[in-house]
Amino acid sequence: xxxxxxxxxxxxxxxxxxxxxxxxxxxxxxxxxxxxxxxxxxxxxxxxxxxxxxxxxxxxxxxxxxxxxxxxxxxxxxxxxxxxxxxxxxxxxxxxxxxxxxxxxxxxxxxxxxxxxxxxxxxxxxxxxxxxxxxxxxxxxxxxxxxxxxxxxxxxxxxxxxxxxxxxxxxxxxxxxxxxxxxxxxxxxxxxxxxxxxxxxxxxxxxxxxxxxxxxxxxxxxxxxxxxxxxxxxxxxxxxxxxxxxxxxxxxxxxxxxxxxxxxxxxxxxxxxxxxxxxxxxxxxxxxxxxxxxxxxxxxxxxxxxxxxxxxxxxxxxxxxxxxxxxx
Amino acid sequence: xxxxxxxxxxxxxxxxxxxxxxxxxxxxxxxxxxxxxxxxxxxxxxxxxxxxxxxxxxxxxxxxxxxxxxxxxxxxxxxxxxxxxxxxxxxxxxxxxxxxxxxxxxxxxxxxxxxxxxxxxxxxxxxxxxxxxxxxxxxxxxxxxxxxxxxxxxxxxxxxxxxxxxxxxxxxxxxxxxxxxxxxxxxxxxxxxxxxxxxxxxxxxxxxxxxxxxxxxxxxxxxxxxxxxxxxxxxxxxxxxxxxxxxxxxxxxxxxxxxxxxxxxxxxxxxxxxxxxxxxxxxxxxxxxxxxxxxxxxxxxxxxxxxxxxxxxxxxxxxxxxxxxxxxxxxxxxxxxxxxxxxxxxxxxxxxxxxxxxxxx
Numbered sequence: 107x108x109x110x111x112x113x114x115x116x117x118x119x120x121x122x123x124x125x126x127x128x129x130x131x132x133x134x135x136x137x138x139x140x141x142x143x144x145x146x147x148x149x150x151x152x153x154x155x156x157x158x159x160x161x162x163x164x165x166x167x168x169x170x171x172x173x174x175x176x177x178x179x180x181x182x183x184x185x186x187x188x189x190x191x192x193x194x195x196x197x198x199x200x201x202x203x204x205x206x207x208x209x210x211x212x213x214x215x216x217x218x219x220x221x222x223x224x225x226x227x228x229x230x231x232x233x234x235x236x237x238x239x240x241x242x243x244x245x246x247x248x249x250x251x252x253x254x255x256x257x258x259x260x261x262x263x264x265x266x267x268x269x270x271x272x273x274x275x276x277x278x279x280x281x282x283x284x285x286x287x288x289x290x291x292x293x294x295x296x297x298x299x300x301x302x303x304x305x306x307x308x309x310x311x312x313x314x315x316x317x318x319x320x321x322x323x324x325x326x327x328x329x330x331x332x333x334x335x336x337x338x339x340x341x342x343x344x345x346x347x348x349x350x351x352x353x354x355x356x357x358x359x360x361x362x363x364x365x366x367x368x369x370x371x372x373x374x375x376x377x378x379x380x381x382x383x384x385x386x387x388x389x390x391x392x393x394x395x396x397x398x399x400x401x402x403x404x405x406x407x408x409x410x411x412x413x414x415x416x417x418x419x420x421x422x423x424x425x426x427x428x429x430x431x432x433x434x
Numbered sequence: 435x436x437x438x439x440x441x442x443x444x445x446x447x448x449x450x451x452x453x454x455x456x457x458x459x460x461x462x463x464x465x466x467x468x469x470x471x472x473x474x475x476x477x478x479x480x481x482x483x484x485x486x487x488x489x490x491x492x493x494x495x496x497x498x499x500x501x502x503x504x505x506x507x508x509x510x511x512x513x514x515x516x517x518x519x520x521x522x523x524x525x526x527x528x529x530x531x532x533x534x535x536x537x538x539x540x541x542x543x544x545x546x547x548x549x550x551x552x553x554x555x556x557x558x559x560x561x562x563x564x565x566x567x568x569x570x571x572x573x574x575x576x577x578x579x580x581x582x583x584x585x586x587x588x589x590x591x592x593x594x595x596x597x598x599x600x601x602x603x604x605x606x607x608x609x610x611x612x613x614x615x616x617x618x619x620x621x622x623x624x625x626x627x628x629x630x631x632x633x634x635x636x637x638x639x640x641x642x643x644x645x646x647x648x649x650x651x652x653x654x655x656x657x658x659x660x661x662x663x664x665x666x667x668x669x670x671x672x673x674x675x676x677x678x679x680x681x682x683x684x685x686x687x688x689x690x691x692x693x694x695x696x697x698x699x700x701x702x703x704x705x706x707x708x709x710x711x712x713x714x715x716x717x718x719x720x721x722x723x724x725x726x727x728x729x730x731x732x733x734x735x736x737x738x739x740x741x742x743x744x745x746x747x748x749x750x751x752x753x754x755x756x757x758x759x760x761x762x763x764x765x766x767x768x769x770x771x772x773x774x775x776x777x778x779x780x781x782x783x784x785x786x787x788x789x790x791x792x793x794x795x
Contacts, residue, residue: 121618129630136634260774267718267773269725269742272766275749283757370625374729378749389730392629408622415620 114416125408126197126401130169133397140206140395159206172401174198202402207394213402216387221406223293224376224383228368230303235310235364240357242311243318247326247353248345258315265312270371274305274378291380302379306371310364314357322353351425358422362415369407469707472786479782482775489772493576497542500524500550501570502557503531505737508565513751513758515560516568522556533737560760562747568760571739572768578740579769582655582724583717589659590716594666595709599697601667602674613671616664624661631657632732651734658723662716669712673705707787714780718773725769741769 156162174196202213246258282290288301334344373385391400474480559568601612635653686700725742727733734740744765751758
């Protein structure tokens with residue numbers, strides 16, 4: 107277990123380094139900078155801005171400064187609040203620098219404000235996807251071939267087949283305009299998160315339902331299930347105590363990609379429902395060449411995806427003793 | 435020889451010959467024949483396949499159909515609701531107004547003009563906010579969407595199968611390194627890379643077109659394809675790992691076949707079934723991804739049209755004042771039906787190709 111975690115940590119460091127390096131140089135390599143505007147700036151002002159953000163340095167030095175941990179700047183203000191005299195700086199110290207577009211905010215501020223919103227939205231979406239997906243999948247497997255099964259499978263396939271903003275459109279038409287139950291957009295109370303969570307989770311609910319069905323069908327055909335039935339256990343116990351554990355394995359391993367997908371999907375959903383989450387910064391920062399914010403959000407998402415995948419692998423071994431961590 | 439074998443099995447010479455003759459009468463059935471037969475029995479999957487075939491044909495022949503132009507703007511005030519075909523079968527006044535078409539498409543439009551003159555269908559599915567016919571846009575959009583999906587899927591197929599098969603077959607340290615690379619790529623939030631690559635391409639599009647003759651869309655396809663190979667590589671590797679030590683591979687190696695030959699002639703055909711199944715699931719994913727990029731304004735660019743763009747246009751028109759339901763419903767319906775059919779075909783293929791179910795019905 108410990109070896110597994112250590113190895114994961116090592117690979118995590120490698121991954122993160124690759125992500126940081128590649129995106130850093132890609133972004134800086136592109137034409138256009140964060141301060142390009144309609145009007146050309148006064149050259150003196152431009153020089154000042156460039157000096158403040160170290161844009162006048164050679165690229166390798168900017169990179170070292172960005173990664174840290176040593177502060178290469180001997181004088182002048184480094185980041186907001188800092189006076190440049192600190193010895194340590196850069197992302198290795200957890201400081202993602204100032205945002206280039208939101209002038210008075212650091213990247214840490216921007217993420218700190220928006221992440222909780224995105225996380226709660228993602229959490230609602232995932233919870234709802236699991237609840238609906240698991241129950242419909244199990245029902246589908248238990249009554250295989252029945253009308254319930256066919257209906258649920260069709261619904262699940264349809265759920266996969268529609269883009270989430272279309273689902274959102276239908277939901278808004280249904281629950282806001284036709285039956286005015288919920289607010290159309292914005293953020294504030296739990297009621298604002300119902301529709302976005304639903305729209306965000308729908309494709310994943312559908313996919314989980316399919317996975318559960320397949321997994322359960324496989325498990326239900328095993329000998330030990332027959333044995334459990336034969337020794338007279340009530341069907342409910344057979345299902346809940348014996349079958350579910352094995353049947354859920356595919357779902358567990360899907361949770362990693364699902365979380366990544368929910369993060370991605372929230373880009374769209376947050377925009378539709380005007381939710382001030384991290385997703386909106388993701389696209390805008392890349393388009394605006396807000397170097398530090400784009401990097402910060404990328405790193406954040408990498409960490410989230412990697413961490414969740416590790417958790418999923420751990421959970422997997424707890425549920426299925428046949429799998430050894432060393433191999434995975 | 436026959437006697438000797440027969441003796442060792444405890445059979446008389448006559449018995450053995452009879453058995454052999456009997457065996458010769460049974461006609462062997464290849465995996466694909468069996469799968470085809472079972473697929474045809476699966477009514478849902480079969481009809482989905484037929485539906486897809488018709489749809490693809492319609493998409494390809496779009497210039498030949500008497501549809502209004504998908505781009506001509508008519509800046510009336512409101513989108514027009516659909517009319518039933520029997521109340522307004524068609525109108526005159528077709529104008530040859532498209533984006534830049536390929537040579538074949540131009541000839542198809544010629545044929546259309548020769549066949550139908552300036553007659554065109556009425557607004558059977560309504561018009562959008564700029565007066566463009568929804569039906570025409572859905573049909574023309576299907577071309578783009580199908581093309582994106584196929585190109586990206588094939589791209590992912592080529593990379594994923596080669597990579598996965600090599601990793602699985604070579605095994606050991608090479609496999610380890612290759613799969614670690616896949617793991618690393620998996621943990622990168624790809625959407626960011628894509629958004630980024632596409633913004634870069636937008637910056638350099640003029641140069642790219644002038645110097646290399648690559649247009650933005652080609653890059654768009656390649657970028658999407660380059661993402662979707664990861665899962666394919668994993669799936670193929672897993673399959674190849676389990677086949678690696680099969681007798682027929684050992685036999686090929688003993689006979690002196692090269693690695694390349696073993697991988698592409700012996701291993702790849704054996705994992706093809708699972709690859710096809712996965713492919714039918716990749717295509718919907720790519721179509722959805724195209725929609726997603728269109729939503730962010732990074733996808734196909736107007737005046738060209740894709741289903742993603744249509745769905746975006748529709749969802750932008752959702753407002754409490756007036757419900758333009760046809761703008762949301764029809765594009766979503768076309769997309770949903772196609773993706774549903776693809777998924778059903780994928781499921782059917784998986785069942786049909788499942789070796790555990792082989793020969794059973």
